[in-house]
Amino acid sequence: MKASKMKIKDQQAATIAGFNQIFLDSINSHGRIFELGMIIRLKIMTRKIFQDLGLGLRMILKGKIPFVPQRVGKMREVRSMFDRIREIEKRKT
């Protein structure tokens, strides 16, 4: 594979992995995903601030992207679940 092509693939893999982490962080913080927060973090990570700006605005105008996270009760349970998962994963390695 050409070096330039490999660079694009590496970049894509890093973006996908970064997006997955942003996704999981969102669950850990809110219990559910918060799209707007995730999009902002992804934009900062990829430095592609203006990509999809028009599409994002159209979706906001259609009421598809809420400005505040969904509220979930018992967030302590969610965080303790994440902690226990990490403990188990740590023991396995």
Added chain:
Amino acid sequence: MRVGYYPGCTLNSTAEEYNISAKKVCASLGIELVEAADWTCCGASAAHADSHVMAVALPLKNMIAYQKMGLDTLVLPCAACYSRFKIAAYLYPNYKKEMEEIFGEKYEQVLEIKSFLNFLTQEEILKTIRVKVKKPLIHLRAVAYYGCLITRPPRITGEEQYEYPTFMEELIRELGAEPLDWSYKTECCGMNFLLSVPELVIKLCGDILQNAKDVGANVIAVACPLCHANLDARQREIEKKYKVNLDLPILYFTQLIGLAMGMTPEELGLKKHLVPLRDI
């Protein structure tokens, strides 16, 4: 009839109209959808890319909550959530010890987990829908798009016709629309790469939309919020990139049922779509 209903995160945001239409249709059919108060995200594709324990734990947390509500059936409108729940139930015996350590309780595996599409197309409910059709959708030529996860992998879903399913077409026919044969009904739309690798979604959805157009469809019926987002939101870009005119509205199958039952486009949230439905 009373069933558990897990909407999933996107049905409260990008796919609110799927949630609205699902609830309206079920109310009209006499089906009570029971939602657990504090359900949490299933992890979608991010959890299993990170940790197998997490991929089982996130859906299982919700399955335990629905089990405690004394329900025997759980329906899921999102194909990704449905897949994660089915896989968690399938893998649970292998992760019993870890799950008991995380949650301090057992999952009894009493819940029957169904996709919302499978649930509403079962014979008994289809009969009720048939009776309720007031405005047959005679102007619509529809292709049914199942995507990857409603029928596959078959060892998890139990679907026999996993490459060429036809149960959504049967529903479309009952609603008075014409279901069309096509080649892309179980192809991938790119799922959550909508944000991280949009060029991949544009290629995959471009092929899907073009095939739908080629067979003469004027609407695509879907049963997944991610498929909808990719096919609807990226359509204008796809038209620009490939220099084609598609103009194909993407409707949730619940919106099609609602329209055929005589509900208005406004009631069913059709105005939330980026590609409008003109031929009602």
